[in-house]
Amino acid sequence: MNKKITLLFTLLAFALSSSAQISxxxxxxxxxxxxxxxxxxxxxxxxxxxxxxxxxxxxxxxVTSVDRQDGWDYTVCSGLVCVPNPEGEYEYTIPVxxxxxxxxxxxxxxxxxxxxxxxxVWSKKNPMIRDSIKLSIVTRDRVSVDASSKTKFIAYPxxxxxxxxxxxxxxxxxxxxxxxxxxxLHISKAVSSxxxxxxxxxxxxxxxxxxxxxxxxxQVIHKQ
Numbered sequence: 001m002n003k004k005i006t007l008l009f010t011l012l013a014f015a016l017s018s019s020a021q022i023s024x025x026x027x028x029x030x031x032x033x034x035x036x037x038x039x040x041x042x043x044x045x046x047x048x049x050x051x052x053x054x055x056x057x058x059x060x061x062x063v064t065s066v067d068r069q070d071g072w073d074y075t076v077c078s079g080l081v082c083v084p085n086p087e088g089e090y091e092y093t094i095p096v097x098x099x100x101x102x103x104x105x106x107x108x109x110x111x112x113x114x115x116x117x118x119x120x121v122w123s124k125k126n127p128m129i130r131d132s133i134k135l136s137i138v139t140r141d142r143v144s145v146d147a148s149s150k151t152k153f154i155a156y157p158x159x160x161x162x163x164x165x166x167x168x169x170x171x172x173x174x175x176x177x178x179x180x181x182x183x184x185l186h187i188s189k190a191v192s193s194x195x196x197x198x199x200x201x202x203x204x205x206x207x208x209x210x211x212x213x214x215x216x217x218x219q220v221i222h223k224q
Contacts (some may be wrong), residue, residue, distance in 0.1 A: 021050035042105025047049035069113025168193035
């Protein structure tokens with residue numbers, strides 16, 4: 001009797017694993033020595049639907065644990081859809097035999113600290129079939145950077161509606177880039193100290209103004 005029960009569970013497990021498989025190319029990634037002056041970090045994972053059942057194309061993903069520095073945000077991208085600070089469960093469709101990407105990321109915004117995030121993906125038809133990915137990062141202060149040099153520019157008003165004025169600490173001119181919290185570049189423009197930067201076409205939300213060079217400098221602004 002016990003042999004029959006064991007055989008039954010073995011066949012059931014085989015049937016489930018044959019009909020629905022979701023797998024990532026890697027399961028864990030860590031970088032414990034990032035410069036704190038970057039405003040975000042993300043890692044791409046490749047996921048593949050290896051199911052044999054042609055109807056097994058809907059999956060659920062959920063952030064099962066996240067631990068991050070105060071002030072940091074976290075983001076999950078499935079395919080082209082990105083969700084900041086996701087809570088709960090999200091459906092995700094991927095055809096059988098197709099590979100797509102997930103991205104896990106933290107918006108660190110010039111703050112030293114650490115972040116850990118784990119995400120689980122499972123088949124909606126067969127929840128026992130699942131896989132997970134994990135991201136761990138640590139950002140460290142650059143002791144070689146003098147504190148007074150960290151304010152190379154200021155942008156005001158903040159919050160901003162149509163324009164922000166850029167004041168460069170040492171005058172001259174620089175190229176200012178504007179990113180959203182997902183790291184997408186929206187504006188790149190050369191400005192001189194005192195120039196106004198047009199942000200009227202940006203959607204409401206949080207953005208990062210950044211001057212990049214041998215050292216990088218950033219300021220967070222809120223667009224109204």
